[in-house]
Amino acid sequence: MLHQRLQLYTQGNDTYIFVPETAGAPSLTVHRSSGELTLNPPHSLPPSARRSNKTVYAILGILSLSLSDYVVIMTEREFKGKLLGHDIYRASGYELLPLSPNINTYNPPHAVEAHLLALVRSHLASGVFFFSYTWDLTRRLQAQWETREQNLDTPMWQAVDDRFFWNKYMQTRLIELTQGNPNQDLSPYIVPIMYGTFDIRNVSLRGRTMQLCLISRRSRFRAGTRYFRRGVDHDGHVANFNETEQLLLVEDDASSQSGSGDAGTQMSFVQIRGSVPVFWAEVNTLRYKPDLQVMDLQDTADMMRKHLQEQISTYGDQALVSLVNRKGHEQPVKEAYERYVEQLDLPNVRYQYFDFHNECKHMRWDRISVLIDQLEGDLKKHGYFHLPSHQREPALLQRGTVRTNCMDNLDRTNVVQAALARWTLNQQLRALNILSADDSIDAYDGVAQDFREMWADHADAIAQAYGGSGALKSDFTRTSKRTKKGVLEDGVKSVLRYLKNNFFDGARQDGFDLIVGNWVPRKNPATSMFLVSDARPLITRAMPVAVSFSLFMICAGLTLPRSSDYSLFYYFFIWLTLLAGALIFIVIHGIDYVSWPRLLPSTEYIYYNGPGFRSARHGMGLGKGDGPKTRMGTTMSAKWSSGRKRTGSVAVEGEKKRVD
Structure with a gap:
């Protein structure tokens, strides 16, 4: 005890x-x-x-x-x-x-x-x-x-x-x-603590008393923030891995009368999420959309195999649901994922792609039912855990899970996981004869509202921990409707994510690495002075000061008496020129102004030059910027499938313990 x-x-x-x-x-x-x-x-x-x-x-x-x-x-x-x-x-x-x-x-x-x-x-x-x-x-x-x-x-x-x-x-x-x-x-x-979410609510449905509980568990392996922990590491662990368990505990008459609090029938449904298990990253450059970097390392296939086999040994068969966009910025990640899944061809793994943004455009969120129809066979095959009241042996075991991911494993993933959980909850209640075959919890406002609020709160907590703001599209999770107000709130959350991901997440990532033991300090603070010193060149450090001072002088100039239009013209010309020059310098050298982790620097993927895909090289200064893009499309796919010898691979900074 x-x-x-x-x-x-x-x-x-x-x-x-x-x-x-x-x-x-x-x-x-x-x-x-x-x-x-x-x-x-x-x-x-x-x-x-x-x-x-x-x-x-x-x-x-x-x-x-x-x-x-x-x-x-x-x-x-x-x-x-x-x-x-x-x-x-x-x-x-x-x-x-x-x-x-x-x-x-x-x-x-x-x-x-x-x-x-x-x-x-x-x-x-x-x-x-x-x-x-x-x-x-x-x-x-x-x-x-x-x-x-x-x-x-x-x-x-x-x-x-x-x-x-x-x-x-x-x-x-x-x-x-x-x-x-x-x-x-x-x-x-020794008290173990869990990073995640927990919510339990008492509900009543058709005269039956029950508890609905939602638990998410965040893995301590490859833990961190949105842009500083992506993809897989060299131990087969993926970023933002969460196990989510939905519990349905139905009291029988005996337990209800005794007041013991013990549930009669116990049911559990588990889903998982995690980053796309290839070596990839997004490099912050102060632009709203970061540079995408996909690295073709020699052990990519081995690490994906290791990750998927671990999930199979833990949960059973895997249904991999990918919600990554098929076009635009996210396309190379989708193609890399599919290429290696096809190459591995694991017998207990089935890949299912769903073009979320295209299928659900114009707020057609009911189209998620198309994905559920595609997964219905897997959901029935996997089942759920069902331990009937007063029985020692379960009536049903869950023999597989759905592994869902989008780019961040946050917003689209939340919507899909909530939809799969609702479908399964209906199946469980029908199996207990609480609901009829054509009935649904959506017809009962109290239960439906509790369900939606639990999943929305759960989505917000995971998004806050990883992305720095509440979940997007949470209005749909809470109300089953997409609203204009929700779209506006998503815009505010997106701005908050941008600010936190670029200017605050470096210290947050350092906190993760320190607490879980990825970085161990030496007993000599002089060896860690890099944590509190700024090694950037003086001109780089001076630019934000120049921007601030220029803005101050421009605002002060607005209050000056207009004694001479020429003097005001030259005054504003000087300060606007200085402001524009400083801003241009900051944009060109954007990487130098991002709050990067200091305990485990991200230099390996920022300056990676091996085989793979890089959308651009912004923020690296003049002469190092935009170059020709290397697409992971038909050309690169053909090179990879031909079994060419790979060169230039480097180890990506992972979760190895480092002592400084």
Whole structure:
């Protein structure tokens, strides 16, 4: 059992002592000088220990920065609901306890340490983390049922799905001590948290009481932001991978009368999403549409195979639904995806293309039914998990999933996944004889509204985490209609995404890489001064200042007395010329003004020159800009299919741990 509440004691500058409220449980001492962890016998608190006013709801782990290690604790939690009788919480408050006695976390002695602490705080504050002390929130219902016997006496941190154990890197020290010394079992202190969404609602339909629950789980592998994590890495992990589980829990009369909260019939339907599993990227240049880069590396086919085989071993058969546009900017990604899927020809994989924008143009969102008709055979073959009330064996297992992706795996993907979830929910309710064969939840306003709101909130949360704004097309998800107001709101969200993706996401990406352990700082802040210094040439740094000053002078000129038209003409001519020149310089050198990640730089795909496709080379300065485009069309397809020897391939920056 995990400790649900801890009291913090300190012993001078020597130790932190965490005392569980559970009677007879051993306390945990963290020695600040050595970082050593020790379990103490119950009721062995030193007389000199002083009680803190902090209540600790979980130890999220220990994080090492450049000057000190820090114990990351959860100081606030928010109750979100009960799932099968288990309390589910969202982590809402955190604190970092330095092991070094000379460190003040709010006024650290070095700029590098201050920067790293800001990254940690920002990541924890902006993330959406859920956990439970008594329920494994990282694993879908069917997976828990399949391993129920072997996991009876297994600590939660060993049973969780490793992909969704978000704070596993921070818990490394506790896990290693537990594994290496049976007498120091820290399992009750290791609380796994999940990055994702959780929503559960009580609904009533035709006299039956039930719960509708939606959970999404974000993978910690290749995690990050929209433009800085795309495609697949050299371990077969893809960006923005999310597992989404829709649960239908129908109470029977016995459970309803007992008030136990346990559902009678349990049903689960799982979908997944993830970036197109080839090596590709979009290079920000300050233009609204970034440059598209698709890299033909030697191990592309192997990494796609590895990724798809992992999904097959985890979920069963795969129906790959691609919503990437067949024309324009997105076409090369679509063609690369289809080329390698055809080349691999895996027996448990079926590819289905749907031209979303063309099929649903002019707000014809009902056309999504065409895709559902195309997938109906797969959906029936895959099925869903169904454990009837008071039965030990399920009536049905889910034997496959639909893997949906668009370019970002956000907006179009959200709409399609919600439509597939609605179709499956109708099938489940018909199987339980709650709905008739020709009936649908759309005929019942209460249930339909809850369903739409859950999926819209879920879409907004995933889009916020990856793209920096709420989901587009959410008006359709919420109301089943596309409105002009929704189109206007999408325009505002698109502008917000542009600003965040170009000017703020570099630091956000650094936060991801720091928390999940992709980058480990050395215990010497001088080696990481690149984090807080600006190495760009003086002229590059001066241009934004020139723009700001020119705008100021132009605005000030509007207030000058008009004593001479000639003097005003020359005045405005000078400042408008300076403004135009500075803006032109910024556009030509746009890459230098993007907020790039600093912990794991993106230089490999920004300046990639190997085989593949590049839409343009904007933002690189004069002489390095627009060149001839290399299309992944008929010409390149013929070269690839001929089995020509590939040269010039380079390793793309992935999720490998780096120490600086």
